[in-house]
Amino acid sequence: MIETIDLINQFIQLACMAAATALAARRAMRNRESWFFQLLAGAFGCYFLGDLYYTLHLLILGDYAVGFSAADLSYLGSYSFLLSIGLGLTGEWSNADKRAAKQYRRAALTAPAVIILLHILYVYLSGNPVNNALFCVPLAFLAYYTLLLFLTGGKDKKNEPSLRGYHWTVLLFLFVENMMFLTSSLGFELLFIVFDIMMSVTVLLMVRAAGKGAAA
Amino acid sequence: MIYPVNIFICLAAPLVIALFLIKGRTRRFIAFFICGLLACLLAGYVNAFIAGAAAKNGYVSMTTAQSMVRLTPVCEEVLKALPVFLYAAVFRPKRSGIVTVALAVGLGFATMENTSQLMNYGASQILFVLTRGFASGSMHAICAAILGYGLAFVYKRERMAFTGSFAALCAAATFHGVYNMLVSAGGFWLAAGYALPNIMAGGIMLCIMNAELRIKNKN
Numbered sequence: 154m155i156e157t158i159d160l161i162n163q164f165i166q167l168a169c170m171a172a173a174t175a176l177a178a179r180r181a182m183r184n185r186e187s188w189f190f191q192l193l194a195g196a197f198g199c200y201f202l203g204d205l206y207y208t209l210h211l212l213i214l215g216d217y218a219v220g221f222s223a224a225d226l227s228y229l230g231s232y233s234f235l236l237s238i239g240l241g242l243t244g245e246w247s248n249a250d251k252r253a254a255k256q257y258r259r260a261a262l263t264a265p266a267v268i269i270l271l272h273i274l275y276v277y278l279s280g281n282p283v284n285n286a287l288f289c290v291p292l293a294f295l296a297y298y299t300l301l302l303f304l305t306g307g308k309d310k311k312n313e314p315s316l317r318g319y320h321w322t323v324l325l326f327l328f329v330e331n332m333m334f335l336t337s338s339l340g341f342e343l344l345f346i347v348f349d350i351m352m353s354v355t356v357l358l359m360v361r362a363a364g365k366g367a368a369a
Numbered sequence: 370m371i372y373p374v375n376i377f378i379c380l381a382a383p384l385v386i387a388l389f390l391i392k393g394r395t396r397r398f399i400a401f402f403i404c405g406l407l408a409c410l411l412a413g414y415v416n417a418f419i420a421g422a423a424a425k426n427g428y429v430s431m432t433t434a435q436s437m438v439r440l441t442p443v444c445e446e447v448l449k450a451l452p453v454f455l456y457a458a459v460f461r462p463k464r465s466g467i468v469t470v471a472l473a474v475g476l477g478f479a480t481m482e483n484t485s486q487l488m489n490y491g492a493s494q495i496l497f498v499l500t501r502g503f504a505s506g507s508m509h510a511i512c513a514a515i516l517g518y519g520l521a522f523v524y525k526r527e528r529m530a531f532t533g534s535f536a537a538l539c540a541a542a543t544f545h546g547v548y549n550m551l552v553s554a555g556g557f558w559l560a561a562g563y564a565l566p567n568i569m570a571g572g573i574m575l576c577i578m579n580a581e582l583r584i585k586n587k588n
C-alpha cells in the first residue's frame with residue numbers, strides 16, 4: 154500500500170520537477186546573459202534526474218535505493234547548483250552591501266548550526282555517518298548563504314530586494330528537505346510522503362518567486 | 370581472451386602517431402580522445418577494485434547488475450571528468466575549448482567501451498551492434514556535454530567554480546546511472562534505455578541548429 158502511494162507521489166514529483174525545469178530553462182533561454190536562471194534550471198534538472206533514478210529503481214528493481222546511490226548524488230548536485238546561486242549573488246555585492254551584511258553574518262550562522270545539529274540527530278537515528286556528512290556540508294553552506302541573503306535583502310534596498318521571495322522559498326525548501334530526512338530516519342512513511350508532496354509544491358513556488366524577482 | 374589493454378593499444382597507437390603529424394585544434398581533440406580511451410581502460414579496473422574492496426570490508430556486497438547501476442556511473446564520470454578539469458585548470462582555455470575537450474574525452478570513452486563490448490560479447494547481430502553503439506555513444510556524448518557546458522559556464526566565475534563543477538559532474542553521473550539502470554533491465558525498459566540518449570541527442574542537435582539559424586537570420 155505504502156509503495157503504491159509512494160510511487161504515485163513520485164510520479165507527481167517527477168511531473169512538478171519537469172515543469173519547474175522547463176520553466177526555468179525557458180527563462181534561461183530568453184535571457185542568455187542571466188546566470189541565475191541557468192543555474193536554477195540546473196538545480197531542478199538535477200533534482201528531476203534524482204527522482205527519475207529513484208522511481209526507476211522502485212519500478213525496475215522493486216525496492217528502494219538503500220545506501221548512497223546516484224539519486225543521492227543528484228540531490229547533492231541540486232544543492233550545489235542552489236549554493237552556486239547564493240555564492241553568485243553575494244559575489245555581486247558592492248563594498249557598501251558587504252558592510253551592510255556584516256551585522257547579519259552572525260545571525261545567519263544560526264541556519265548552518267541548526268542543520269548540523271539535525272544531521273547529528275539523523276546519524277544517531279539512522280546510524281549512517283557517511284551519507285549524513287555528505288549531505289550536511291552543502292546544506293549547511295546553502296542555509297548560511299540563503300539566510301544571509303534573506304536578512305540583507307529586506308533591509309538594504311540596493312541588495313537584491315526583489316529576490317527576497319526566492320530566498321524565502323529556498324529556506325522553505327531546506328525546511329521540507331530536513332523534515333523528509335527526519336521522518337525517514339524515524340520511519341514515519343506516510344508523513345514522509347506528505348513532506349515529499351510539499352517539496353513538489355515548494356519547487357513550483359521557487360520558480361514563481363524567482364520569476365517574479367527577475368521581473369521586478 | 371582479449372585483454373582491454375590490448376584493445377587500448379590497438380586503438381591508441383595510430384592516434385599517438387597522428388599527434389606528431391597534426392597540429393592545432395585537431396591535435397588537441399585527438400589527445401583528449403586518447404585520454405577518453407585511457408579513462409575507459411582505467412574505469413574497468415577501478416570499478417572492479419572498488420566493488421571488490423567494498424565487499425571485502427563488509428561495507429556492501431554488490432552483484433554485477435547492482436554495481437553497473439550504482440558504482441559504475443560515478444566511477445566512469447569521475448574518470449572522464451579528470452582530464453577536462455585538469456585542462457581547464459592548467460590552460461585556462463576559452464569556453465568552447467572546454468566543451469570540445471569534454472566531448473573528445475566522452476567520445477573516446479564510448480569508442481573504447483563499444484570495442485570492448487564487441488570483443489567480449491560478439492557482433493553476430495548487426496541490429497544489436499548498431500542500437501547499442503549509437504545509444505552508448507550518444508549517452509557518453511550527452512554526459513560529456515553536461516560536464517563540458519557546466520564547467521565552461523562556471524569556471525571563470527571564481528566564487529561558484531567549485532560548486533558549479535561538482536554539480537555538473539553530479540548531473541552527468543546521474544544521467545549515466547539512469548541509462549545504466551534502464552539497459553540493465555530487459556524488455557520495454559531496455560528499449561527505452563537505448564532510445565533515451567538518441568532522442569535527447571536529437572533534441573539537442575535540433576536546438577543547436579535552431580539557435581544557429583536564428584543567429585544567421587539576425588545577421
